[in-house]
Amino acid sequence: MVSSATILIxxxxxKFYDKGFISIYNNYTQVEIxxxxxxxxxxxxxxxKICKDFYSCQxxxxxxKEFLNENYKETFIKELFxxxxxxxxxxxxxxxxxxKILRD
Numbered sequence: 001m002v003s004s005a006t007i008l009i010x011x012x013x014x015k016f017y018d019k020g021f022i023s024i025y026n027n028y029t030q031v032e033i034x035x036x037x038x039x040x041x042x043x044x045x046x047x048x049k050i051c052k053d054f055y056s057c058q059x060x061x062x063x064x065k066e067f068l069n070e071n072y073k074e075t076f077i078k079e080l081f082x083x084x085x086x087x088x089x090x091x092x093x094x095x096x097x098x099x100k101i102l103r104d
Contacts, residue, residue, distance in 0.1 A: 007033050008100040009041075013067050016041050022081050022101070031081050045078040069095045 001024045008017040018040065020033035033041040044051040051057040058066075060074040068077065069092065080090055080099060088101040 004104045006100075006102040006104075007031065008098065009033075010096075010098045011067055012096055014041075022103075024082060029078055029082055043077075045075075045081070047075075050077070068097060 003022050005020055005022055006018070007020045007022075009015070010017070016033045018033050018035045020031065020041075023030040023032075027046065029045045031041070031043045031045070032039055042053050044057075045060075046057075048059070049057040050060055050063045052063075060076075060078070061070070064070055064072045064074065064076065073079070077099075080088060081101065083101075086103050088099075090097070090099040092098075
């Protein structure tokens with residue numbers, strides 16, 4: 001299943017806000033954010049790891065520690081993008097994190 005969406009990811013280390021695609025496959029979920037037709041962020045989320053752009057993959061635990069918050073559930077980001085809702089908004093004021101997924 002592929003859906004287009006407006007995606008906002010704002011954390012102390014990640015800042016993206018543009019149109020993108022969320023693709024849910026049997027063995028992974030992919031989130032791609034585009035600006036002027038060019039991919040500016042691509043995340044591939046498997047059951048046990050997350051791969052960002054062209055860099056090597058890392059565990060969800062280390063991704064959370066680096067980009068979100070180490071206290072989040074390991075697969076938090078994957079589950080957020082897999083929600084089958086028109087609008088998904090996650091706000092964590094304490095850690096300065098805002099993630100909005102507005103599906104078209």
